[in-house]
Amino acid sequence: MIRTYTIHGYSLKALLFYNLMIRRGFxxxxxxxxxxxxxxxxxxxIRKGKEVHGLAIKTGFSKDMFFCNTLMDLYFSCGDAGYGRKVFEKMRVRNVVSSTTYIAGLVVCGDLDAARRAFDQMPTRNVVSWTAxxxxxxxxxxxxxxxxxxxxMLLANSKPNEFTLVNLLKACSELGSLKLGRWIHDYAVKNGFExxxxxxxxxxDMYSKCGSFDNARQVFREMEIKSLATWNAMITSLGVHGYGEExxxxxxxxxxxxxxxxxITFCGCLMRLFTDCQSKRG
Incomplete structure (x- = not known):
C-alpha cells in the first residue's frame, strides 16, 4: 500500500500507512x-525523512544503494547539502545513478565546481549524467x-535526450546565437526527435529571444501538440517585441x-497595451 500510494501521488497517505505499520509492530x-x-x-x-533515515540505520538497512540514492535526492532537494554529501560519502557501493543524483543535488544547491569534480571522477556516464x-x-x-x-558528450558517443537539447537551446538564448540554435534544431530533426x-x-523561446520570429512562428505551426507553456511562449514573445495585434x-x-x-498569458497580452501607450507618448 505504501508503494502504491507513493507511486500514484498520495504521499501523505503513504506516510500515514507507514506510521500505522510502525505502531502495530510490523x-x-x-x-x-x-x-x-x-x-x-x-x-x-525532511524532518520525517531524517526520522526514517534514523530507523534505517538502527535496523541495518541504511547501506542499501537504492535507499541511499533516494535519500540523497530528498536531502539535496530540501536544501540540506551537508546530509546529502554524508550519504554519498558513506556509500560503500555506488552506481551511475548514485553519482548522477549526487551531481544533480550539488547543482541544485549551487556548488557547481564540486559537481564538476564528481562528474570528472565518474568511471562511467550515461545521458542523464551528461545532461545533469x-x-x-x-x-x-x-x-x-x-x-x-x-x-x-558527442565525442564519447553518448546520444543526448530531449532534456539535453532543451538545456542547450536555453544556452543558445543566453549566448544570443541563432546559428547554434538552428544547428540544435537541425540536429533534433535529423536524429528523429519529435x-x-x-x-x-x-x-x-530560443528563436524569439534570438530575433527570428519567422522561425518561431514556423515551429509553432508545425507543432501538433501545444501545451499552455507553448501558447504562452509565443504570445509573450509577440507582445514583448511589438507584435501586439498578432x-x-x-x-x-x-x-x-x-x-x-x-x-503569464495575460501578461503577454498586456504587453500590447504597454507598447501602444509607449508609442502614443513618443
Missing amino acids: PPDKFTFPFVVKACLASGS MIHGYVRNQRPHEAFELFWR LGAFLGTALI ALSLFAKMEEANIRPDA
Whole structure:
C-alpha cells in the first residue's frame, strides 16, 4: 500500500500507512524505506525523512544503494547539502545513478565546481549524467561550458535526450546565437526527435529571444501538440517585441482551442497595451 500510494501521488497517505505499520509492530524492510523517503520528498517533509533515515540505520538497512540514492535526492532537494554529501560519502557501493543524483543535488544547491569534480571522477556516464552537468552550467549562466561539455558528450558517443537539447537551446538564448540554435534544431530533426510540447516550446523561446520570429512562428505551426507553456511562449514573445495585434489574435485562437490562460498569458497580452501607450507618448 505504501508503494502504491507513493507511486500514484498520495504521499501523505503513504506516510500515514507507514506510521500505522510502525505502531502495530510490523518491521519495515529494504523495499519499504525507499518508497517512504520518496513520499517524504513529495510532501517536502525532511524532518520525517531524517526520522526514517534514523530507523534505517538502527535496523541495518541504511547501506542499501537504492535507499541511499533516494535519500540523497530528498536531502539535496530540501536544501540540506551537508546530509546529502554524508550519504554519498558513506556509500560503500555506488552506481551511475548514485553519482548522477549526487551531481544533480550539488547543482541544485549551487556548488557547481564540486559537481564538476564528481562528474570528472565518474568511471562511467550515461545521458542523464551528461545532461545533469550541462543543466548545471545553463542554470548558472555558463553557456560556453555547457556547449564544451556537449561536444565532449558527442565525442564519447553518448546520444543526448530531449532534456539535453532543451538545456542547450536555453544556452543558445543566453549566448544570443541563432546559428547554434538552428544547428540544435537541425540536429533534433535529423536524429528523429519529435517536435513535442517540451522541445517545441524551447525552440520557440530560443528563436524569439534570438530575433527570428519567422522561425518561431514556423515551429509553432508545425507543432501538433501545444501545451499552455507553448501558447504562452509565443504570445509573450509577440507582445514583448511589438507584435501586439498578432499576440491578441493568437490569444483568441488559444481560447478557441479550449486552452485555459494563466497569469503569464495575460501578461503577454498586456504587453500590447504597454507598447501602444509607449508609442502614443513618443
